[in-house]
Amino acid sequence: MYNATGGEACYNSLKYGFFDLVNLKYDSQFYPTMEKHLNLCLAPGSADDVQSIIEQLEDGLGTMAMVNYPYPTNFTANIPANPVKAACDAAAAIRPSKEADANDVSVFDWSNIDQLFAAANIYFSYDNDTNCWNLNDESSQGLDDQGWTAQTCGEMAMPMGDDPATSCFSWTNWDYVAHNDFCNKTYGLTPEYDFALTYFGGMNPEKDFSSVSNVVWLNGMLDPWSTGGITYNLTSFNNTNSIALFVNGSAHHLDLRTPNEADPEEMVTARAIEKSYVLKWITDYQKVAPGALKSEL
Numbered sequence: 001m002y003n004a005t006g007g008e009a010c011y012n013s014l015k016y017g018f019f020d021l022v023n024l025k026y027d028s029q030f031y032p033t034m035e036k037h038l039n040l041c042l043a044p045g046s047a048d049d050v051q052s053i054i055e056q057l058e059d060g061l062g063t064m065a066m067v068n069y070p071y072p073t074n075f076t077a078n079i080p081a082n083p084v085k086a087a088c089d090a091a092a093a094i095r096p097s098k099e100a101d102a103n104d105v106s107v108f109d110w111s112n113i114d115q116l117f118a119a120a121n122i123y124f125s126y127d128n129d130t131n132c133w134n135l136n137d138e139s140s141q142g143l144d145d146q147g148w149t150a151q152t153c154g155e156m157a158m159p160m161g162d163d164p165a166t167s168c169f170s171w172t173n174w175d176y177v178a179h180n181d182f183c184n185k186t187y188g189l190t191p192e193y194d195f196a197l198t199y200f201g202g203m204n205p206e207k208d209f210s211s212v213s214n215v216v217w218l219n220g221m222l223d224p225w226s227t228g229g230i231t232y233n234l235t236s237f238n239n240t241n242s243i244a245l246f247v248n249g250s251a252h253h254l255d256l257r258t259p260n261e262a263d264p265e266e267m268v269t270a271r272a273i274e275k276s277y278v279l280k281w282i283t284d285y286q287k288v289a290p291g292a293l294k295s296e297l
Contacts, residue, residue, distance in 0.1 A: 001065040001224060002168055006088025010119075013091040014061065015168040017116025018054065025050045030108065037110050038117050041132035057116065058169050060123035061087065068222045068251040070262040078127045081262065084222075086126075087119035094118050153183030155199075157191035158228075202228075210236040214281045216243055216274050220250025241281060245270050 003011035024030045025047050034050070035043035044050050063076050064083040071081045080086045094115045124133065152158060159174040183189045201208025209230070219226035231246045247255075249264035255271055 001068070001084055001222065002061075002088060004221075005068075005084045006092070010088035010091055011168045013088075013094075013112065013115035014119060016112040017114075017119075018057070018169055020110075020112045021050065021054055021057075021116070025054075033108075033110070034113075037113055039121075039133050041134040056124075057120045060120045061169070062224070064123050065222075065224050066252045069254060069257070069260075070249070070264065071260050077123050079123055080126060083122055087122045090122055091115040091119040150187055150189075152179075153187045153189040153191055155192050155195040157193045157195075159193065205230060206234055206236055209234060209242075211240075212236070212242055213240040214242065214277075216245065216277050218245045218247065218250075218255050218270060218274065220247045220252070220254060222249065222251040223253075225252060241277065241284070243273070243277065245273060 002014055024034065028046075031043045031045070031050075034040070034053075038053065040053075044053065060077075064079060064087060067073055067076055067079070068082065068084045073079060092115075094111065157179075159176070159179075180190060183191055197203050217230040219229040219231045226246075230244045233244045247264070247266045247270050249266055250270070254263070254267055255274060259268070259271065
């Protein structure tokens with residue numbers, strides 16, 4: 001997403017920013033200087049604190065990639081239109097920064113970390129209402145994800161990790177043992193990792209969805225979740241009332257949001273197609289069961 005939007009320069013600013021933070025994670029002599037460069041209210045006191053910083057930066061950048069809408073939003077945080085582009089622009093505006101650490105005579109180049117923070121800060125403090133970043137503030141921005149977390153401990157477990165060859169984040173591998181332990185302790189649940197694919201299908205889309213009907217599969221190129229969706233029309237759709245739509249300018253669930261004048265033309269067309277399919281399903285159903293369902297669409 002960041003590579004496609006801001007090019008290699010934006011991608012590298014995040015990739016090497018995380019790389020540098022990971023390298024400083026266990027070197028406490030850099031913690032005081034890290035406080036300044038990341039605008040922290042208090043310098044990190046341990047490697048766990050630095051890991052928390054890394055995870056929060058990842059969360060902010062990842063959320064912006066998901067809600068990369070063509071207009072400002074505030075339901076996760078106050079962020080501008082096209083936040084991924086805004087983040088890349090902010091990173092590009094940072095000039096090289098070298099300075100001696102107070103406890104080290106060598107010179108460390110903070111440019112990558114500065115660029116990473118500038119990009120992520122579009123999410124955390126775009127409206128400049130945060131004087132400093134308080135790592136201990138439990139009233140963090142974003143959606144309440146407790147419901148989703150519970151689902152990942154049940155039938156909607158989705159193991160995810162970062163591939164060093166393609167990811168600009170901090171290359172975290174999925175830890176099954178740690179996730180299972182968390183779910184058992186928190187909810188008394190054990191994740192059913194294959195349930196969704198076994199019950200709903202997806203391991204072999206052509207076979208699994210051969211009899212599916214009355215579904216519009218809409219995904220967008222700007223939606224990170226689209227990699228797990230149906231982004232092309234399967235041959236099994238030929239004789240059913242289903243269609244797959246892929247919208248280049250669409251972020252996560254843009255089609256389900258209120259229409260906006262900033263929506264790309266492709267999305268306007270996609271919504272019209274969705275509506276036509278729903279109307280067709282209703283009409284077909286009423287032919288089979290007259291008067292069973294009314295619609296004012």
